[in-house]
Amino acid sequence: MTEKPYRSGYVAIIGRPNVGKSTLINRILGQKLCITSRRPQTTRHRILGIKTTDHAQLVYVDTPGMHSDGKRAMNRYMNRAATASIDDVDVIVFVIESLRWSDDDERVLKRLQNDADKPVILVLNKVDKAEDKAALLPQMEELAAKYPFAAVVPVSARRGINIEQLEAEVEKLMPEGEAIFDEDQLTDRSSRFLAAEMVREKLFRHLGQELPYSLTVDIEQFEDDDGMFRISAVIYVERSGQKSIVIGKKGELLKQVGQDARKDMEDLFGCKVFLQLWVKVREGWADNERMLRNLGYNDDL
Structure with missing residues (x-):
């Protein structure tokens, strides 16, 4: 039996504000690293969350939400931080809210269509809140027609639904290579x-x-x-x-x-x-x- 190759790399978690990006990373890591609240734009910085297993090291990049408001220096900084993250990773996870599609979601998609040259996984978050679960499949099909996503995965970051499936999809797309950080390191932040x-x-x-x-x-x-x-x-x-x-x-x-x-x-x-x-x-x-x-x-x- 051939030994499974070790894979490692960076994953950008992107999306409009308040779709649950930080909650998703905390769920994947199994502990709280990224701050969360119900208010949009809680996340202001890029933060690395490092998940190391026996056969992979996946470095998740939590980013500020991409949004159209660039009037203040703070908002411009957050947009730059989110946009730069797309350029420096191996895989992109684009998070939206299930059964919802906004102008800001469309703006993120346009950024991917114009500039992304790496595989993108679409994540429909908050499926636990969707009253009409039957409507999820048509939404997934409609969005899959907009962009050649490597995978489309419905999840609930808050409830932990389908998180392992998402991690498996990310790992499949990662390049083979040695671990980037020490195996017991959780983040690059102090x-x-x-x-x-x-x-x-x-x-x-x-x-x-x-x-x-x-x-x-x-x-x-x-x-x-x-x-x-x-x-x-x-x-x-x-x-x-x-x-x-x-x-x-x-x-x-x-x-x-x-x-x-x-x-x-x-x-x-x-x-x-x-x-x-x-x-x-x-x-x-x-x-x-x-x-x-x-x-x-x-x-x-």
């Missing part, structure tokens, strides 16, 4: 970066509709104190009125954000965490290219 993302996720989940897009998180201190991580994070907002909203009445909202973020950090890092949060005003940070770079929004990451 613990410092992941800590900031966890704080930002909790802010997205606890705050109102607009405010999350006006804030970012910067880790000022990250120290290993005899097996306990001491972390100090600054939450930057754009206006002074937003500062009081983030802090909340008698500091309750900020306290809750800190408690929730600390728990996630302890789960991921596997140790006790002492977390301090501060809120500061930095006007116009989200529309200033230089400030964005200083806060870690770099195109080369």
Whole structure:
């Protein structure tokens, strides 16, 4: 019996905002790496999630959602990060929401039609929410006529439906080659970066509709104190009125954000965490290219 060849490579997870790309990567990895919320544009950076098995290493690239709004520097940065990911991978996974097709979905497809020169798998996510399951097949056939997809796979990232089938389809398309990263490595991002993302996720989940897009998180201190991580994070907002909203009445909202973020950090890092949060005003940070770079929004990451 011929031994199965080892395969390795990069997989870009692309799609419009809020279709479940980060949830899909977390499900594939079997643990939480990418932050999620019900709000679009939660993901701002490209993040690698590394899945290593006995016969393959698949490096999944979580990308910001592609969208038409390019008015602010932050939005332009996210579109660049998402678009660049298509150029540097071996396989593309295009995620849409089952039984739904939007102008932003069409825009992503046009980008693939114009520039993609590698195999593309179409994923119909959130099939658990589809009331009319019989309508899935016509949608799959209709979309398959729009583009020569290597495979079309209906899944539920939230429920874990058909995830193994998707992974098998991705692996089949991967080139043969040795592992790119150490077998126990989960991501290319630092613990410092992941800590900031966890704080930002909790802010997205606890705050109102607009405010999350006006804030970012910067880790000022990250120290290993005899097996306990001491972390100090600054939450930057754009206006002074937003500062009081983030802090909340008698500091309750900020306290809750800190408690929730600390728990996630302890789960991921596997140790006790002492977390301090501060809120500061930095006007116009989200529309200033230089400030964005200083806060870690770099195109080369």
